[in-house]
């Protein structure tokens with residue numbers, strides 16, 4: 001059997017292996033498993049973020065409580081205001097101070113309302129995410145199993161094809177096979193293509209004069225453009 005026929009046989013068998021690899025790579029089992037894995041990874045980062053935010057909100061709450069206590073402390077001055085005024089204190093000072101306290105309380109109320117709404121949003125976000133995470137965590141072991149089971153069947157099938165490939169490879173020149181495998185690793189396929197009208201049938205590149213001579217001797221050349229093996233029937 002000629003070298004070209006052997007290589008073509010090898011490539012035909014190799015396409016079965018490629019199909020198995022693609023089946024696994026494009027399988028629903030793999031997609032669902034990876035999607036869930038990815039979701040859980042991102043969700044864990046997001047939960048950390050929300051935890052950080054909730055800590056920020058707690059310290060903001062503390063700051064606002066401090067402000068409230070300051071105002072409450074100042075208000076104590078007003079408990080004895082009648083005595084102070086009777087004793088000759090300047091009432092207009094207390095009027096201005098009362099106005100400032102009212103303004104501070106209004107602004108504090110606004111800040112507290114803001115805090116409540118942000119805290120509520122954060123909590124809602126957290127609860128919704130937590131619910132999704134729990135559902136995903138529950139599904140994850142089954143998805144992982146299903147993927148591994150499927151992977152095993154594809155790998156077993158691939159091992160059979162690989163053994164047949166090795167058998168065919170015995171009759172192929174080692175150097176040629178090595179080059180073939182390198183191209184295969186670069187995801188070039190098919191690797192061996194027919195020459196049509198002195199051109200690569202895959203990319204259309206015309207053969208050099210030297211290559212035309214080589215193929216006329218029944219040997220294989222490499223396309224200068226797409227680097228596939230080219231042969232003439």
Ligand SMILES: [Zn+2]
Pocket residue numbers: 200201202203204205223224225226227228
């Ligand atoms: Zn080409």
